[in-house]
Amino acid sequence: MPLHPPGDKLVDLPTAVARISDGALLALGGGLSARLPMALVRELVRQGRRDLHLIGSAHSIDVDLLVAASAVRRCEESYVGFEQDLGLAPAYRRAAEAGTIEVAESCCVTVLAQLRATEMGLPFLPVRGVKGSDLRRLHPEYAEVTCPFTGEVLVAVPAVRPDAALIHAPIGDRYGNLHLDQPYVLDERFAPASRQVIATVERVVSTGEVTGAGVTIPAHYVAAVAEAPFGAHPTSCYPDYAYDRPHLAEYVEAAQAGGEELASYLKTYVYGVDEPGYRELLGPDRLAALHSWSRSTEDWKGLFG
């Protein structure tokens, strides 16, 4: 697979998401409550994508929302949930318990090894753990390999090549150069290991501004970039905004209730609006307040109270 040739890759969000087919193996960028590619996720739902196979490390509303919208066939994350704060992921949990999604739970280190194998053009890599864990039973594709030098028997995990990595960045240029703030989570590995990066950015800026801030993911991995302000909301995208804990709580409550309440959340925030409509619904005051973290420690603390 060649690198993506240079060019103007700026498109609108629906066009970017149209590059993803039903059944695709998708790597979702960011992690937990930070920099999840939520505008891309919402657009996948609007376009009615089905049978997605998701892979990643620790995730929350991105995976749960896709599961809630019946877009997912198989999940291979190391964690899906809202930590101690808001608890288990309601739609993911319900679907896993009902058996309506396949859950092949994985481990951060294993997923990392599988991506690195692809990056290196290798068919597999060994990992040191997994033996003794029942996670192995969820992955009949794992095998064992004996080290030719030490005789050690290690678990071998196959290379994984996602069809697309969905990544949200604070800034990027129209050619696809992206700057991220740490933690990058797996995004730096997703980019070369995937067939294409589909990116959204808070702001499209000049190449000079991206190189000045530092290019984290270079244009040659990126197939399309769309501007999506608050594209990680309700998760954070520092330095622009902290996460919107009340909104996450609102989602979790609706998803726990299921049925009408969940349908109403999806109608209000996903099916019934495009992204400008989503931002309008939240209102400029509320969105601006999420930036208050930068004013003072007290303001920052206040966002989590």
Add this chain to the structure above:
Amino acid sequence: MTAFTLDEWFVVLLARTIRPRETVFHGFGSPCAQVAMHVARRTHARDSTLIEGATYAVNPEPAFIPPTGNDAALKRGAAYSMRFEEFFDAAIRGDVDRMFLSGGQIDRYGNTNVTGIPVDGGGYRLKLGGGGGGCNLAATIPFLSLWNSRHRSGRALVEACDFITDMGHRTPAGTRAELGYTGGGPQSLVTELGVLDFPDGHARLIQRFPDVTVEEIRAATAFELPVAGDLRVVAPPSAAELAAVRSVDPLGVRRSEFAPSELKRTFEHEPGADCAC
């Protein structure tokens, strides 16, 4: 003397499992472990190296612990943050001394279940969040500090885990030595009822909280629980330890790990008690 609460004391006990000069890590999903690492760095283990949450910041000084393990608030004051792979590589090659692990279920060997209760033929009776990187990290990190804040429920310390996510000292697949694991496995387990250690790889009660009896602890434990001959009451927190907990965690995120009834447990130092005030 000031009164203190169970959640404060619990975090202090977790902090005490960290030894000076260690490199210590906890990922996400447990404010208690997150707070404990900072308490240790402000009390007995000032020279420990702390790798923070899902930000992998090295020795940050957060003004507060947020309710999520991946927030920029956790990076404050850190000169450097590791990249994701940089942290996991360090842990796998044995450069991270200690990590904290918990589980909805923990068995006598310190195996933990954070995956759920599967049913035959597919699906789950209960699906939990998942183990993050624990399944590999537990193999190579020398010391594991376990904790559980729901011991009293009777459902946490189980006869056998319905699913083993992270390996303790032995599983049906074998012992650590048999599997070629370089890490030493669980060293201690702190619960809201007491403290356990793992001599010969099997959990044993060594300390209890003063308001709990051994009988109550045994009744809440599904496996046969040996009790140390010199069983003690947990040593109370020092003024410095309590001050550190309160200063590190002004939002009180540690409290989210406990049942409301446990949060009502308050204690006082005994008059004239010997404490490192």
